[in-house]
Amino acid sequence: MNSTEKPDDKLTFDECWELLADDALGRIAVVVDGHPEIFPVNYVLHRRNIVFRTAGGTKLWGAVTERPAALEIDGYDPRTEMAWSVVVRGDTAVIQDQEEKDAVDDLNLEPWQPGAKDHYVQLTAHALTGRRFKVAKPDIWNTRLSDRRRASFE
Known part of the structure; x- marks a missing residue:
């Protein structure tokens, strides 16, 4: 934690x-049949917009209908014992313009999951x-082995 962080x-x-x-x-969180659904996506930033690729399905349907969505990312640094979270809320849309798709491709947006992901x-x-927040110190004896905070005492 630096001197300006609380x-x-x-x-x-x-x-x-x-x-x-x-x-x-x-x-990415979208509303499907009146309830929230959450999907992992890899993304790039293009002109301060989040862009990801997908196949046909729920994420594409939400984008075609220009529905509201949210994207969340988070992280943890075991050295500083600080965690952070960022949430973006907005509207989705399908990118149709080939020049825009080419510009996104130049940012190396490559799907992680196999299969055709032709929709941007x-x-x-x-x-x-x-x-950003300081994470509570883990108990070395009681903290689950899978807890990321354990890295601070390894």
Whole structure:
């Protein structure tokens, strides 16, 4: 934690965009049949929009109908014992323009999952929030082996 960070600190707009730019994997939340569904997506930032590729299905249907969605990313640094979270809320749309698709391809947006992912979906941010916080010290004897905080005592 640097001298300007508090134990629970709201991230600035620019800090949120920096964290989004430094990451490549998030969880997109869309509404399906009146209830939320969450999907992992790899993404790039293009003109301060989130862009991911998908096949036909729920994520594409949500984008075609231009429904609201949210994307969340988070992280943890065991050295500093700080965690962070960023949430982007906005509307989705399918990118149709080939020049826009080519510009996104130049950013190396390559699907992680096998199969055709021919549809480019853009999440336009209307709200962007984030926070950073100090994580509670784990108990070396009682913390699950899979808990990422254990890295701080390894």
